[in-house]
Amino acid sequence: MSKYPFKDIEARWQKYWEENKTFKVSEDPAFPRDKRAYVLDMFPYPSGAGLHVGHPEGYTATDIYCRYLRMNGYNVLHPMGFDSFGLPAENYALKTGTHPSITTQENINNFLKQIKSLGFSYDWDREISTHTSEYYHWTQWIFLQLYKAGLAYESDMPINWCPDCMTGLANEEVLDGRCERCGQQVERKNLRQWVFKITEYADKLLEDLDTLDWPDSVKAMQRNWIGRSEGANVVFHTEGGDPIEVYTTRPDTLFGATYMVLAPEHALVEKITTAGQKAEVEEYVRQANLKSDLERTELAKDKTGVFTGAYAINPLNGEKIPVWVADYVLISYGHGAIMAVPAHDERDWEFAKKFKLPIIEVLSGGNVEEEAFTGDGPHVNSGFLDGLGKEEAISAVIKHLEEKKIGTGAVNYKLRDWIFSRQRYWGEPIPLVHCEKCGIVPVPEDQLPLELPPTDNFHPSNTGESPLANIEEWVNCECPECGGKGRRETNTMPQWAGSCWYYxxxxxxxxxxxxxxKEAEDYWMPVDLYVGGAEHAVLHLLYSRFWHKVLFDLGLVKDKEPFQRLINQGMITSFAYQRKDKSLVPTDQVEEKDDKYIEIETGEEVTQVIAKMSKSLKNVINPDDIIRDYGSDSMRMYEMFMGPLQVSKPWQTKGLVGVNRFLNRVWDIAEREITDEEPSKEMLKVLHKTIKKVNDDTRDLEFNTGIAQMMIFINEAYKLDECYRGLWEPFVLLIAPYAPHLAEEMWRMLGHEDTLAYETWPEFIEELTKDDEKEIVVQINGKVRCKMMLPAGTSPDEMKAAAHAQEKVKEWTDGKTIVKEIAIPDKLVNIVVKG
RNA sequence: GCGAGAGUGGUGGAAUUGGUAGACACGCUGGUCUUAGGAACCAGUACCUUCGGUGUAAGGGUUCGAGUCCCUUCUCUCGCACCA
Structure with missing residues (x-):
């Protein structure tokens, strides 16, 4: 059998769809609300490396779903675009002098070619790129709306600075003390920054998670990131009278506070330190400043700290307790100071043990000499709280604190405000002007877009300012308010800005x-299905939710949440090989011999493991090669056949060959003589079972099992000599969302003139999917002993009778007492015997 | 440590949610056709020595019946991690 001519077919239909604008969509009022769908892919960053096999996975899934919806009478919005601002293009420019706009456009063109070669049904008239001024005009406009709503402010706080990327980073962009993008250790640096008050939306961002149909893991990550906790703010005073405010989730343990700790950066450290302790404290603070975040968290499990020499008074019992400085207290959380209750907090317990500070039990139930007790129990040594449990005591003490005006109930978040400015060139200019007289003045909205000025000097200035600061004719401007001398904001927006609202x-x-x-938004929003990688669980998805909520509060959009349903596609991994010492061997240095994997150089046996695709392991699959050798329909179907959309799964080109073989068989049938004769009853049954299964599985995004059912159908249809129109027309429509090029070609072979993209999806006839006879399993004591064929719907009594007529049953029940008999219609009979 | 999820043949994965474990595919074995095939087609393929038995990470439980429900343990993946 010859290979089917996928090259011709795919080129022809891609051209047809493009020329006929087959998938152009409009806000047609004829479609009722429940027949409109917005299905969105996370748009790619157009990197120089081009598409990898992970991109087509999600894109194919949504494409299949969209094609299915269209054939079911939906008006479907399915767009694609590019997240085209970003550092790689700028870094490339630094190296080569090629302007980012040139590399970006080249990369976009390449991505377009690659994406189009997969035959996705995007409405290309809606394509956007975030780096174009037509687009970022409105990114800047939205920034101004946030600014005018009082949600953007300037700050001089120390921020995370990546020396490699030469820019500040948001907290979300730092992982384990390293830059999320390049892996470089981040440093602390004092820089003027633009910051968004995302913390004002913490509660809304948290609460509305409950309304979303999202994976639990993503919701959990966002909840965890927001990190809401309830407790109390309590004010202590030093002997010298300086107030030290602390936040605690356990105000009930106040009587057990035996010391206090300030973060090294705390403003009071210098003031309260006594002369005798000064040298030691200063040295400690200096050392703490030198440490990277990584060293302060990961490596510094061993507690360190220094006594300031100062004492504070416990406001509840008047006890005098020492004030220490230690870097296990973070300046960025709460007030940067804590009351330490070693008996009931593990960290404080560790610290107290190390520095021989007193441990006072105030809640019984554990052995506080052995370890901190964080459970519940009756309070002791706690004055008016004695005898109360944890929750009651917390309420009681907050009431007491508020009455005495020494504290209040309080809520705290781990979430911090969003550092929004970047000190680089290739991003949206922030549309603000600094005026000597008027202060900060927004660029008037009718003057937007504020275009990124052309330059050939992309070097960041060493002052931590962006390259824009070097472009005199751009930086210096008139103040829009007074007409006097103004200077433009030189920071640009982070890459997240464009993706915050592209949908x-x-x-x-x-x-x-x-x-x-408003009309168009009302027609389509919210996004019904959003598919993309799990790496955006916090960053992009939290930021865009924040922007959307602000736009909602400003009355600019109608929904509180942008993405109703979210699915993360699993990563496509690859096989790699592992030595005994767990080190990995590149794929090209391993050969298979007698069912074993051998490292060629050493002759050592290695084991096959699953690993991420990486250049160093030589296990990267390039989609272009696959499409060239097997066609995009094979590529699409294989990626869907690998396993469930949501889980990660390893690429096996052998598996793709199997799918390609399947499509060749489909083509083989299509080329047979077409007959209008009525197909056999058996074949009609297989067909209708297939329609049912493919329909349900496509609707539920369970593509792998849908494809398996199509394979079952083809295995049967392949045995016939002719191509029965009655079987083939429905089948071609069923496979159309999966292998659209091949399906269009076969549809034409069946004599149709038009695209099948809007044909009616086949319906199954329930009656035809049912078997007349069912295979009934007969079990004795739960073990299968024999099987029998009975008419569908046979009554339980008749089933039991039929079972007893079986030879095997007689053998197994002979001489034994029948205790119980269970019959499940169309399924099984189980006879329980004794003796 | 906390949170989320997952452990099924040689491999990727199915299993209508408590009812025949291993669909479909890869690989492998044998065969057919070929000058040849790493093409195509057909058949077989969980394991064990036969009647039969054993099998869904391990152990226990509920049930006529458990991959599926409950308890205990182990392993792996992902995320967070001194957040007071």
Whole structure:
């Protein structure tokens, strides 16, 4: 059998769809609300490396779903675009002098070619790129709305600085003390920053998670990141009268506070330190400043600290307790100071043990000499709290604190404000002007977009300012308010800015007068299904939710949440080989011999393991090669056949060959003589079972099992000599979302003139999916002993009777007492015997 | 440590949610056709020595019946991690 001519077929239909704008979509009022769907892919960053096999996975899934919806009478918005601001293009420019706009456009063109070669049904008239001024006009406009709402402020706080990327980072962009993008250790650096008050939205961001159909893991990560806790603020005073405010989730343990700790950066450290302790404290603070975040968290499990010489008074019992400085207290959380209750907090317990500080039990139930007791129990040594449990005591003590005006109930978050400015060139200019007289003045909205000035000097200035600071004619401007001397903001926006609202712009991408029209937004929003990688669980998804909520509060959009349903596609991994010492061997240095994997150089046996695709392991699959050798329909189907969409799974080119073989068989049938004769009853049954299964599985995004059912159908249809129209027309429509090029070609072979993209999805006839006879399992004591064929719907009594007529049953029940008999219609009979 | 999820043949994975474990595919074995095939087609393929028995990470429980429900343990993946 010859290979089917996928090259011709795929090129022809891609051209047809493009020329006929087959998938162009409009806000057609004829579709009722429940027949409109917005299905969105996370748009890619157009990197120089091109598409990897992970991209087509999610894109194919949504494409299949969209094609399915269209054939079921839906009006489907399915757009694609590019997240095209970002550091790699700028770093490349630094190296080569090629302007980022040039490399970016080249990369976009390459991505477009690659994406289009997979035959996705995007409405390309809605394509956007975030780096174009038509787009970032409105990114800047939205920034101004946030600014005018009082949600953006300037700050001089120390921030995370990546020396490699030469820019500040948001807290979310730092992982284990390293830059999320390049892995370089981040440093602390004092820089003027623009910051968004995302913390004002902490509660809304938390609460509304409950309304979303998202994976639990993503919701959990966001909850964890927001990190809401309830407790109390309590004010202590030093003997010298300086107030030290602390936040605690356990105000009930106040009587057990035996010392206090300030973070090394705390403003009071210098003031309260006594002369005798001064040298020691200063040295400790200096050392703490030198340590990276990584060293202060990961490596510093061993507690360190220094006594300030100062004492504070416990406001509840008047006890005098020492004040220490230690870097296990973080300046960025709460007030940067704590009351330490070693008896009931593990960290404080460790510290107290090390520095021989007193441990006073105030809640019984554990042995506080052995370890901190964090459980519940009756309070002791706690004055008016004695006898109360944890929750009651917390309420009681907060009431007491508030009455005495020495503290209040309080809520705290781990979430911190979003550091929004970047000290680089290739991003949206922040549309603000610094005026000597008027202060900070927004660029008037009618002057947007504020275009990124052309330059060939992309070097960041050493002052921590962006390269824009070097472009005199751009930086110096008139103040929009007073006409006096102004200087433009030289920071640019982070890459997240463009992706914060791109899903909105798709709705009305050509609108020059407004970011989107209300009508179009009302027609499509919210996004019904959003598919993308899990790496954006916190960053992109939290930021865009924040922007959307702000736009909602400003009355600019109608929904509180942008993405109703979210699915993370699993990563496509690859096989690699591991030596005994767990080190990995590149794929090209291993050969298979007698079912064993051998490292060629050493002759040692290695084991096959699953690993991420990486250049160093030589196990990267390039989609272009696969499409060239097997066609994009094979590529699409294989990626869906590998396993469930949501889980990670290893690429096996052998598996793809199997899918390609399947499509060749499909083609083989399509080329047979077409007959209008009625197909056999058996074949009709297989067909209708297939329609049912493929319909349900496509609807539920369980593509792997849907494909398996199509294979079952083809295995049967392959045995026939002719191509029965009655079987083939429905089948071609079923496979169309999965292998659209091949399906279009076969549809034409069946004599149809038009694209099948809007044909009616086949319906199954329930009656035809049912078997007349069912195989019934007969069990004795739960073990299968024999099987029998009975008419479907046979009554339990008749089933039991039929079972007893079986030879095997007689053998197994002979001479034994029948205790119980269970019959499940169309399934099984179980006879329980004794003796 | 905390949170989320997962452990099924040689491999990727199925199993209508408590009812025949291993669908479909890869690989492998044998065969057919070929000058040849790393092509195509057909058949077989969980394990064990036969009647039969054993099998879904391990152990226990509920049930006529457990991959599926409950308890205990182990392993792996991902995320967070001195957040007071």
């Amino acid at each position: 909105l712009r798709y709705i009305d991408p050509k609108n020059t007068g407004r970011f989107i029209s």
